[in-house]
Each structure stands twice: as structure tokens, then as C-alpha cells.
Amino acid sequence: MTEIIIVKSQEEAGRIYADRTAQLIKDKPACVLGLATGSSPLAAYQALAAKVKEEGIDVSQVRGFALDEYAGLDPNHPQSYRSTINRTVVEPLGLDPAKVRVPNGNLDTIKDAGHEYDQAIEDAGGVDLQILGIGTDGHIGFNEPGSSLASGTRIKTLTEQTRIDNARFFDGDINKVPTHCITQGIGTILKAHQLVLLAFGAGKAEAVAESVEGGISSFCPASALQLHPHATVIVDEAAASRL
Numbered sequence: 001m002t003e004i005i006i007v008k009s010q011e012e013a014g015r016i017y018a019d020r021t022a023q024l025i026k027d028k029p030a031c032v033l034g035l036a037t038g039s040s041p042l043a044a045y046q047a048l049a050a051k052v053k054e055e056g057i058d059v060s061q062v063r064g065f066a067l068d069e070y071a072g073l074d075p076n077h078p079q080s081y082r083s084t085i086n087r088t089v090v091e092p093l094g095l096d097p098a099k100v101r102v103p104n105g106n107l108d109t110i111k112d113a114g115h116e117y118d119q120a121i122e123d124a125g126g127v128d129l130q131i132l133g134i135g136t137d138g139h140i141g142f143n144e145p146g147s148s149l150a151s152g153t154r155i156k157t158l159t160e161q162t163r164i165d166n167a168r169f170f171d172g173d174i175n176k177v178p179t180h181c182i183t184q185g186i187g188t189i190l191k192a193h194q195l196v197l198l199a200f201g202a203g204k205a206e207a208v209a210e211s212v213e214g215g216i217s218s219f220c221p222a223s224a225l226q227l228h229p230h231a232t233v234i235v236d237e238a239a240a241s242r243l
């Protein structure tokens with residue numbers, strides 16, 4: 001069952017995530033956090049970083065797995081998801097960078113990277129709490145519409161809509177946005193013990209309504225959350241406006 005929480009602001013959503021995650025870290029110091037890029041989780045990471053500092057929570061054993069990475073983009077590129085996760089999560093929270101993995105988008109090894117990544121998640125005991133954003137077309141991670149709901153981590157082609165949406169991170173130039181990515185599959189994401197999806201703004205309203213109230217379909221990847229026993233969707237009023 002999906003729990004829906006409507007909040008007044010991203011900060012309020014961030015505090016809900018921070019409270020849950022801080023409790024998880026206290027209960028299980030070597031817990032596994034599922035991490036996402038995009039603007040939606042930023043307030044949540046900030047709230048968690050503030051709480052970790054205020055309460056002096058020991059995060060030295062916390063492990064992390066990111067959802068996805070662009071294919072063929074240098075990991076040191078400022079817009080690679082490796083750089084983004086370092087900048088937005090690892091550094092502010094003070095996590096051990098060696099314990100936080102991001103899928104490897106290197107084109108020479110990408111063919112086997114997905115299977116290895118899923119194995120590494122399994123070896124770590126699975127993701128305890130996965131944070132998610134949602135694309136305007138309902139994608140989670142980079143699982144675009146049409147992705148199998150049972151999929152594992154693999155290479156995918158980005159849709160034109162996603163490349164248009166993400167061009168803002170590449171000088172507004174769609175030609176600079178990579179055409180492919182490696183992403184955890186929907187099946188991988190569903191294995192996490194707990195999911196928290198964050199969506200803000202009217203641009204997400206349709207995708208949110210389709211995900212929560214529409215039928216479960218690979219044409220709206222986020223609708224797979226309906227299959228998960230412990231999923232929470234936290235939205236502001238604008239993103240909830242079509243519910």
C-alpha cells in the first residue's frame with residue numbers, strides 16, 4: 001500500500017525523510033541508503049545533514065547505492081551522477097566515499113556493470129531505504145516508460161523528454177546530454193525494504209496521479225510503487241493537484 005503525505009514545502013518533506021533516515025542509522029549503523037540525484041531530494045539531504053550534525057549521529061558505517069549514472073560521461077564531469085552524489089550527499093553528510101557506490105557508466109565495461117551492481121546490493125543485504133524522485137513522464141531512476149517492472153540494473157536509452165528536462169544541467173543544450181545511461185531496474189528498486197518518493201510542483205502532478213491512482217503499467221514506471229509493501233509518496237500541494 002502506498003502512503004501519501006501532502007506537505008506545505010520541500011523543507012517539510014525533507015524533515016520527514018531526515019527523521020526516518022536518522023532513526024534508521026541509529027538503529028542500524030551500517031544501514032544501506034538508496035540515493036537519487038535530481039532536485040527533488042536536495043532538501044531531504046540537507047535536512048538529514050543538519051540532523052546528523054546537530055545530534056552527532058555516527059555515519060561512519062553507512063553505505064549507499066545510487067540509482068543511476070549517465071553512460072560515457074567522465075565520472076569527474078560536474079554533472080556525472082558520481083560527482084552529483086558526492087556533492088549533494090557524501091560531503092554534506094560526511095559519509096565515507098568508499099562506502100557509496102554509483103553505477104559505472106564507463107562504456108568499455110557497461111555491459112557487465114549492471115549485473116555486478118545488483119550483486120553488490122544483494123551482498124550488502126539490500127537497500128534499507130530508497131529515496132526516489134520522479135520524471136515528468138513517470139520514470140524512476142532512469143527507467144523510462146516501457147521498462148520492464150521486473151528489470152535489473154542495465155543500460156538504457158534516454159527519451160527525448162528526459163534529455164530535454166535534463167538539458168538545464170548541460171548549459172541548456174540537449175546535444176550535450178548523454179543519450180544513454182545505466183540505471184537500477186524497477187525490479188532492483190522494488191527490492192529495497194522501504195521506498196520514499198518525493199515530487200514537487202505542478203509539472204509532476206500528472207505523473208504522480210498516474211503513478212498512485214492509475215493502473216500498474218510499465219508505461220508509468222513509478223506505478224510499480226503500488227506493488228511495494230512499504231512505499232511513501234511525499235508531495236506538495238501542486239504535485240498533488242491531480243489526485
Ligand code: GLP
Nearest residue numbers: 037038039040133134135141142
Ligand atoms: C533524473 C534522475 C531521476 C530523477 C529525475 C527528476 O532523470 N535520473 O532519478 O528523479 O531526474 O529530477 P528532478 O527531481 O530534478 O525533477
